[in-house]
Amino acid sequence: MPLTDVTVRFLELRSREAFRPKRVERAGVVFARVPVPMPEFNRFLYSTAGRAYFWIDKLPWTLAQWSEYLAQPGFETWVLSVDGIPAGYLELVPRDGGDVEIAIFGLLPQFVGQGLGAHMLSEGVERAWAKGAKRVILDTCSLDHPRAFANYEARGFTEYNVEVRRKEVPAVPPAPWAGA
Numbered sequence: 001m002p003l004t005d006v007t008v009r010f011l012e013l014r015s016r017e018a019f020r021p022k023r024v025e026r027a028g029v030v031f032a033r034v035p036v037p038m039p040e041f042n043r044f045l046y047s048t049a050g051r052a053y054f055w056i057d058k059l060p061w062t063l064a065q066w067s068e069y070l071a072q073p074g075f076e077t078w079v080l081s082v083d084g085i086p087a088g089y090l091e092l093v094p095r096d097g098g099d100v101e102i103a104i105f106g107l108l109p110q111f112v113g114q115g116l117g118a119h120m121l122s123e124g125v126e127r128a129w130a131k132g133a134k135r136v137i138l139d140t141c142s143l144d145h146p147r148a149f150a151n152y153e154a155r156g157f158t159e160y161n162v163e164v165r166r167k168e169v170p171a172v173p174p175a176p177w178a179g180a
Contacts (some may be wrong), residue, residue: 002168005166006143006164006165008142010160011157011160012157013135013158013161021126022155023119030081031120042070047176048109048176053145053173074131079088090120092131094131097135099135119146121151138152139154
């Protein structure tokens with residue numbers, strides 16, 4: 001795989017007052033916590049939501065690695081569904097110093113462009129505050145959806161660091177499953 005310069009932007013939301021939520025007014029939209037760790041489900045969501053954006057780091061993980069990842073203290077998976085169909089998800093992970101990280105945030109391709117990203121981010125930030133966050137953090141990169149940063153900024157996130165990393169990135173996004 002060729003090496004590519006990837007710009008990573010680290011974002012934070014330091015106060016509830018800076019938070020600008022936005023919701024969709026649409027029947028059938030539900031945001032719910034996955035109450036039981038399900039590595040197979042998280043892997044499905046990760047590979048599906050992240051395929052177009054080269055989310056490849058966790059694809060080779062074993063079931064044991066996924067299980068260990070989901071077993072982090074305070075780790076939560078939240079799913080946004082539309083009419084009972086998973087449309088997107090995010091992972092909340094408490095970090096040192098009172099931070100809660102939105103470690104993963106993504107919509108499934110069939111639901112991009114419907115305003116659901118702003119809705120899901122708003123719900124996720126509220127859950128992070130409910131977990132006792134002093135600061136909500138996340139990162140985005142130059143491989144993410146072109147409107148991702150604008151969504152984060154519109155909800156009140158500000159940049160606190162930028163890094164350029166050399167990363168192996170395939171020429172085309174990975175297939176949804178082997179043989180596809």
